[in-house]
Amino acid sequence: MTQPLPKLERPSSLLDFVRMFPTDEHCAEYLFRVRHTNGFVCPRCSSKTGWPIAGRGVIECSNGHQISVQAGTVMHGSRQSLTTWFYAAYLMSTLTPGISALQFQKQLGIKRYETAFNILHKLRSSLVAHGRERLKGEVEVDECYIGGPEEEKRGRSRGKKSLVVMSVEIVRWLDTSGRKPGRHVTQYDIEGPPERQKRSQANDEPTLRKRAGRVRMTVIPDASAETLLAWIGSNIEKGAKIYTDGWKGYNGLEECGYNHIRTLQTHKGHKTGKWLPLAHLIVSNLKRWLTGTHKGAVKPKHLQAYLNEFTFRFNRRFWRGPAFLRALGLAVNVSDWPQYDTLYSGKWAHPYTESIPESTG
Numbered sequence: 001m002t003q004p005l006p007k008l009e010r011p012s013s014l015l016d017f018v019r020m021f022p023t024d025e026h027c028a029e030y031l032f033r034v035r036h037t038n039g040f041v042c043p044r045c046s047s048k049t050g051w052p053i054a055g056r057g058v059i060e061c062s063n064g065h066q067i068s069v070q071a072g073t074v075m076h077g078s079r080q081s082l083t084t085w086f087y088a089a090y091l092m093s094t095l096t097p098g099i100s101a102l103q104f105q106k107q108l109g110i111k112r113y114e115t116a117f118n119i120l121h122k123l124r125s126s127l128v129a130h131g132r133e134r135l136k137g138e139v140e141v142d143e144c145y146i147g148g149p150e151e152e153k154r155g156r157s158r159g160k161k162s163l164v165v166m167s168v169e170i171v172r173w174l175d176t177s178g179r180k181p182g183r184h185v186t187q188y189d190i191e192g193p194p195e196r197q198k199r200s201q202a203n204d205e206p207t208l209r210k211r212a213g214r215v216r217m218t219v220i221p222d223a224s225a226e227t228l229l230a231w232i233g234s235n236i237e238k239g240a241k242i243y244t245d246g247w248k249g250y251n252g253l254e255e256c257g258y259n260h261i262r263t264l265q266t267h268k269g270h271k272t273g274k275w276l277p278l279a280h281l282i283v284s285n286l287k288r289w290l291t292g293t294h295k296g297a298v299k300p301k302h303l304q305a306y307l308n309e310f311t312f313r314f315n316r317r318f319w320r321g322p323a324f325l326r327a328l329g330l331a332v333n334v335s336d337w338p339q340y341d342t343l344y345s346g347k348w349a350h351p352y353t354e355s356i357p358e359s360t361g
Helices: 015-018 023-033 082-094 101-108 113-124 195-204 225-235 276-290 300-315 320-330 342-343
Strands: 050-053 058-061 067-069 138-146 162-175 207-220 239-244 259-262
Touching: 015 082, 015 225, 023 050, 023 058, 023 082, 023 207, 023 320, 058 239, 082 101, 082 113, 082 162, 082 300, 082 320, 113 300, 113 342, 138 225, 138 276, 162 225, 162 300, 207 276, 300 320
Parallel strands: 138 239, 239 259
Antiparallel strands: 050 058, 058 067, 138 162, 162 207
């Protein structure tokens, strides 16, 4: 096993998945190839020669060291089969609505709900890749509250709700098909004044449209300028054009090196929420997902894990096949992962950022 391994095949459908991973042995072989893309190297003696021990998911090097393919991953020490873990990674990364722990337990016949819950949270804990590229170009930034309604709570006072800051890239593209906007396309998806839009559609001219690019979401303690500017500095490239509402917490973005476009929430008695259409659309999708798939039962201390999952799936919505391999690849070589007791005791915190915040001064 000294030669580089060939490019990995990726399941493009559930039938492909069943064909590729019918047994634990097939999963172990695939996991080995994910972890050793350039060939096997023993972590204990650096030997480049090793042989798999059939049925055990173990590689024995030329010096007699036995290395489990699950060692150092979120699957390490698990009593569940590799097939179960692979199903979890596949369903989480490719299903549009994701999957709840209760549904996962039922579909795979897992005896205890706590086991299914822990498997999914271990995978969620490794969905955040440290050092990923920051958002750039044009970006919408807004905050939202996640949680049930509370009386007498207005403005940025969160009460028992969780405050989330999010950002979304604006991707502009030229539509040369000449088709009219579908029923899911609002007037704000088409650039330019209505007169120009109608004229370009009537003459079959190219229409400039926009859609959501990459997304970032984080639970924050408050909406102060100190918190918001630090978060923006760690998630958005300097020089980007940032669109926000009129909240004073965004004061100072210009001094931080951004082109700040501010729009008041109300102007002359008219709502101006349409000026952050992509941000509002993403927040709406997030809330529907939490209410639909997870029945609104997400606890505040676990919310960041679900934001990580939503962000992971949304940013890979056009590449569902590679998303499984990406999820599995991110889930290996993990040195710290949650257990059921540490998840509920609060001793383990869900990761939420991928780069170190810069000074906002």
